[in-house]
Amino acid sequence: MSKYVKRFGMLAVLAAAMTLPASAADYPDRPVSLMVAYSPGGATDFQARIVTMVAANEEYLGQPIVIINRPGAGGKVGWNKFASGARKDGYELAAYNVPHFIAQSIKFKTKYNVENLEPIANWGADPAVFVVNRDSPFNTMKDVQDFAKANPGKLTVSGAGLFVGHHIAYLQIEKALDGKLKYVPHKGGAPALKSVLGGQVMAGVNNLSDAYRSRDSLKILGIADVQRNEEFLPDVPTLKELGFDVDDSSVNFRGVMVRKGTPPEVIDMLAAKVPEMFKNKRVAKQMKAGGSPVRVMTRDQVKAMWAKREAFLKQLLAGL
Amino acid sequence: MEFLQHFGPVFTLTSMAILCGGTIGGLLLGATPGLSPTMAVALLIPFTFHMTPIHGLMLLGAAYTATVAGGAISAILLKIPGAPANIATALDGNAMAKKGEGARALQICFISSFIGGVLGILVLIFLTPVLAKWALGFGPSHLFWIAILGVTIIGSLDSKSVIKGLLAGAVGLWIAMIGYDSIQGVERFIFSEHLEGGVHIIAALIGLFAIPQIIEMLEGGRTNRQYEIVKVQPHSIVKAISETFSKMRAAVIGSVVGIIVGLIPGAGGQIAGLVSYDQARRFSPNRDKFGTGESEGVVAAETANNAMVGPSLVPLLTLSVPGSPTAAVLLGGLLIHGIFPGPNLFVEHADVAWAFINSLLIGQVLMLVFGLYIAGLAAHVVRIPPPILASGILVLSVFGAYSVQSSYSDVVVMLVLGLGMYFLSKYGFSPAPLVLGIILGPIAESNYVQGSIIAEAGDGLFSYFFTGTLNLFLITLVVASIVYSVVSEIRIRRLEPRPGVAS
Amino acid sequence: MSQQDQVAGRVQQSIPVLITLGLGLWIAYESFTVEDPQPYLFPQLISIAMIGLSAAALFRAVRGANRTGAGIPVDLLLRIAPGIAVMLVYVLVLAPQLGFYTGSAVGFFTLYSLYDPNSHQSVRTWLTRITITAGFMLVIYLVFALALQVQTPRGLFL
Numbered sequence: 001m002s003k004y005v006k007r008f009g010m011l012a013v014l015a016a017a018m019t020l021p022a023s024a025a026d027y028p029d030r031p032v033s034l035m036v037a038y039s040p041g042g043a044t045d046f047q048a049r050i051v052t053m054v055a056a057n058e059e060y061l062g063q064p065i066v067i068i069n070r071p072g073a074g075g076k077v078g079w080n081k082f083a084s085g086a087r088k089d090g091y092e093l094a095a096y097n098v099p100h101f102i103a104q105s106i107k108f109k110t111k112y113n114v115e116n117l118e119p120i121a122n123w124g125a126d127p128a129v130f131v132v133n134r135d136s137p138f139n140t141m142k143d144v145q146d147f148a149k150a151n152p153g154k155l156t157v158s159g160a161g162l163f164v165g166h167h168i169a170y171l172q173i174e175k176a177l178d179g180k181l182k183y184v185p186h187k188g189g190a191p192a193l194k195s196v197l198g199g200q201v202m203a204g205v206n207n208l209s210d211a212y213r214s215r216d217s218l219k220i221l222g223i224a225d226v227q228r229n230e231e232f233l234p235d236v237p238t239l240k241e242l243g244f245d246v247d248d249s250s251v252n253f254r255g256v257m258v259r260k261g262t263p264p265e266v267i268d269m270l271a272a273k274v275p276e277m278f279k280n281k282r283v284a285k286q287m288k289a290g291g292s293p294v295r296v297m298t299r300d301q302v303k304a305m306w307a308k309r310e311a312f313l314k315q316l317l318a319g320l
Numbered sequence: 321m322e323f324l325q326h327f328g329p330v331f332t333l334t335s336m337a338i339l340c341g342g343t344i345g346g347l348l349l350g351a352t353p354g355l356s357p358t359m360a361v362a363l364l365i366p367f368t369f370h371m372t373p374i375h376g377l378m379l380l381g382a383a384y385t386a387t388v389a390g391g392a393i394s395a396i397l398l399k400i401p402g403a404p405a406n407i408a409t410a411l412d413g414n415a416m417a418k419k420g421e422g423a424r425a426l427q428i429c430f431i432s433s434f435i436g437g438v439l440g441i442l443v444l445i446f447l448t449p450v451l452a453k454w455a456l457g458f459g460p461s462h463l464f465w466i467a468i469l470g471v472t473i474i475g476s477l478d479s480k481s482v483i484k485g486l487l488a489g490a491v492g493l494w495i496a497m498i499g500y501d502s503i504q505g506v507e508r509f510i511f512s513e514h515l516e517g518g519v520h521i522i523a524a525l526i527g528l529f530a531i532p533q534i535i536e537m538l539e540g541g542r543t544n545r546q547y548e549i550v551k552v553q554p555h556s557i558v559k560a561i562s563e564t565f566s567k568m569r570a571a572v573i574g575s576v577v578g579i580i581v582g583l584i585p586g587a588g589g590q591i592a593g594l595v596s597y598d599q600a601r602r603f604s605p606n607r608d609k610f611g612t613g614e615s616e617g618v619v620a621a622e623t624a625n626n627a628m629v630g631p632s633l634v635p636l637l638t639l640s641v642p643g644s645p646t647a648a649v650l651l652g653g654l655l656i657h658g659i660f661p662g663p664n665l666f667v668e669h670a671d672v673a674w675a676f677i678n679s680l681l682i683g684q685v686l687m688l689v690f691g692l693y694i695a696g697l698a699a700h701v702v703r704i705p706p707p708i709l710a711s712g713i714l715v716l717s718v719f720g721a722y723s724v725q726s727s728y729s730d731v732v733v734m735l736v737l738g739l740g741m742y743f744l745s746k747y748g749f750s751p752a753p754l755v756l757g758i759i760l761g762p763i764a765e766s767n768y769v770q771g772s773i774i775a776e777a778g779d780g781l782f783s784y785f786f787t788g789t790l791n792l793f794l795i796t797l798v799v800a801s802i803v804y805s806v807v808s809e810i811r812i813r814r815l816e817p818r819p820g821v822a823s
Numbered sequence: 824m825s826q827q828d829q830v831a832g833r834v835q836q837s838i839p840v841l842i843t844l845g846l847g848l849w850i851a852y853e854s855f856t857v858e859d860p861q862p863y864l865f866p867q868l869i870s871i872a873m874i875g876l877s878a879a880a881l882f883r884a885v886r887g888a889n890r891t892g893a894g895i896p897v898d899l900l901l902r903i904a905p906g907i908a909v910m911l912v913y914v915l916v917l918a919p920q921l922g923f924y925t926g927s928a929v930g931f932f933t934l935y936s937l938y939d940p941n942s943h944q945s946v947r948t949w950l951t952r953i954t955i956t957a958g959f960m961l962v963i964y965l966v967f968a969l970a971l972q973v974q975t976p977r978g979l980f981l
Contacts (some may be wrong), residue, residue: 040652
């Protein structure tokens with residue numbers, strides 16, 4: 001009897017050894033997946049594909065990163081599944097979008113929050129911009145403010161959905177203008193921009209990268225960030241410069257995260273190599289060609305940024 | 321005529337190989353239940369990484385063209401539309417196949433696809449600058465009325481009983497409300513964790529059409545005596561061409577409807593086939609034969625589906641605004657190669673832009689050639705014994721439903737809807753109005769909500785939705801459509817003898 | 824047609840309509856009793872339409888005026904029941920637990936064998952069944968997994 005127990009015990013140990021990662025030192029010894037909570041072709045998706053294309057190089061992970069799209073409900077489906085079901089061995093990564101996932105975790109009953117996820121590194125920052133149609137009578141933010149003050153609640157502003165970066169930028173701008181505007185949510189950034197181009201709304205809050213592509217049909221009046229974008233729109237002032245109290249809280253940060261409980265050695269290894277991978281020359285060139293603003297941040301910087309955003313959003317969304 | 325100067329890169333050996341590969345692959349992927357054109361293009365984008373931008377876009381263009389047409393193959397032979405756009409094709413196309421005219425239906429289908437597709441791309445080539453602004457002019461109020469116009473055809477679509485058609489449509493509209501709504505920021509009717517992300521249209525389409533077909537194949541038990549095995553008689557291509565051209569009315573209606581619906585961003589190009597089918601029926605002297613295998617129905621549906629392809633790219637290529645889900649995926653494919661669609665596209669990347677458009681045009685020709693060849697092979701597909709066919713479709717359905725969003729919940733939703741639809745179909749309910757409800761629900765609701773917010777800031781709800789030339793024109797169409805349905809319903813009731821007993 | 828058949832037909836025809844009526848009533852209850860009714864405007868309208876249409880259809884069914892669709896006789900139900908059972912087990916258990924390709928092979932083989940008219944006694948039949956299953960699975964594995972690299976559910980195996 002004891003012989004069988006012993007054998008069974010050995011088998012169990014063997015099985016455990018086979019299923020667990022051999023050891024954190026060998027990590028990674030097979031391809032790693034990166035879950036994107038949005039559809040293929042979207043900005044998060046194609047940027048994720050670009051920044052991970054050199055992962056297999058020896059100086060980075062030495063293994064390719066495979067993108068898995070799990071869209072639905074504004075990202076909630078993918079992140080819920082990730083925070084509750086992803087393996088904690090470092091082979092399942094996910095892309096985050098701040099402030100989206102933090103705002104959702106405050107506003108809805110989600111399985112994810114800042115506490116149960118561990119940031120690795122940030123690759124991009126797409127600030128929100130305030131745009132009007134090329135034919136619009138508004139030429140500056142001052143014109144917008146004057147109109148809003150004279151006609152409270154008459155100025156329609158489009159943006160992508162509720163409780164996303166655009167909506168948060170809108171709320172900050174409305175407060176800073178000290179007037180009453182009207183937010184018109186859309187199903188995503190592209191339809192929201194379409195409404196500005198088609199003249200269905202008077203103004204819009206949209207991504208810098210999308211507005212940049214359509215810059216010939218738009219007037220970009222201000223950036224909701226703390227610094228100008230020297231790469232794409234060096235001439236557009238920040239809202240702060242214009243005297244409106246809007247900071248970078250709505251900037252759409254994109255980066256990579258893992259589940260809490262992932263071995264610290266794995267996290268440290270990723271935190272050291274992934275930012276270097278994002279800084280790769282080929283990646284930088286391709287990102288610029290695709291009109292995507294890059295901002296590489298290390299794990300510690302992202303951690304601080306997450307905490308700051310959460311505190312701010314809790315306060316902002318409390319009244320809604 | 322600038323496009324003619326850019327045909328050079330299309331006619332190289334590599335390009336032709338890519339175009340042929342894309343077309344054949346696209347036709348087969350399109351015919352697979354659940355692999356929609358959007359999905360096929362998304363699957364192919366990683367392949368374009370390793371190609372030059374011109375070759376990459378040619379592959380995407382050819383595959384897009386071919387998958388749209390390929391969806392009709394399974395719609396006709398198996399009554400399982402490959403994509404929502406092919407639902408209307410299944411109505412008469414499958415009825416023809418049941419009569420042994422599968423080859424004829426497929427030939428007419430590909431010839432109509434070619435006619436519609438080429439006209440649509442010519443619109444893209446010549447009228448883009450004029451139409452881009454016009455297309456953007458459609459706002460929430462107009463899209464709302466377009467959706468309501470779609471709702472008015474629900475009752476008469478593929479149902480012998482108007483009440484049951486409307487009831488199925490209402491269930492579809494409700495299914496579309498399940499899940500998280502990003503415009504209103506609410507979660508509704510999530511009574512199961514599988515419904516968190518809502519019901520995806522492709523998962524619903526597979527479930528509602530494929531699962532009942534699978535069960536029908538099993539109805540005979542081990543003897544197979546009940547399932548009608550479709551026979552495919554050979555049919556001459558020349559006859560099919562002359563027949564298609566004799567249905568000019570349907571082809572014109574189909575092309576015009578397809579081009580208009582395709583141009584309008586957010587109108588849901590998926591309804592083009594159904595709207596055109598419905599219009600062709602209303603204007604046809606053979607309207608009573610629609611649904612029983614009338615080739616005019618196939619012509620109307622397929623010209624519209626393919627006419628939509630070119631115009632749906634107008635807002636994307638000129639203004640960088642994707643007007644349809646497929647266009648959104650294509651945008652990602654362009655950006656990965658560092659190509660910005662927009663006003664400067666034809667200045668900075670003229671070679672790439674024209675090569676893409678020309679590949680769509682050549683793709684139409686290749687689609688026609690390979691499509692007609694496939695029509696000849698159709699007889700082999702339907703000779704597969706029902707138990708094997710049923711098992712194979714089941715596996716492909718699970719695959720299709722999962723692959724859309726890598727979500728197993730979609731598979732569960734697909735099966736549940738399918739089993740429900742099988743039972744309902746035994747009581748005279750049809751899946752077509754249900755799917756139309758699922759497509760139209762979000763268009764009607766989100767545009768109503770956006771419109772009412774904009775109206776609040778403007779002159780109020782009434783003036784926003786009921787004034788303006790375009791609104792009034794659309795409302796007139798809605799009223800005309802309702803009056804027509806009521807009048808024809810009354811006429812049919814009068815003609816029929818009083819019902820005695822339930823059969 | 825006997826009196827009894829008529830009654831049975833009317834009962835049969837009433838079943839699906841009663842289901843949609845129940846669904847309509849439930850949606851109405853859910854959407855009229857929420858705190859913030861604004862996002863529930865469309866569900867409210869739809870529920871009213873569903874209740875009205877179901878009532879009309881029920882009235883016709885009871886009068887015997889519903890003439891579309893014959894319903895499901897018991898013998899038909901018995902013939903399709905094993906197939907539906909295989910579908911459920913395949914979708915809910917086999918594919919997610921074993922992995923898509925393994926689960927599908929088992930599901931395909933079972934469903935095919937259950938409804939294959941050829942004799943279960945013959946060895947040749949079983950060989951054909953195995954060959955066709957393996958061939959089909961190989962083709963979709965080559966196309967979807969190797970060529971297109973589509974993600975599929977993973978369980979114990981592929």
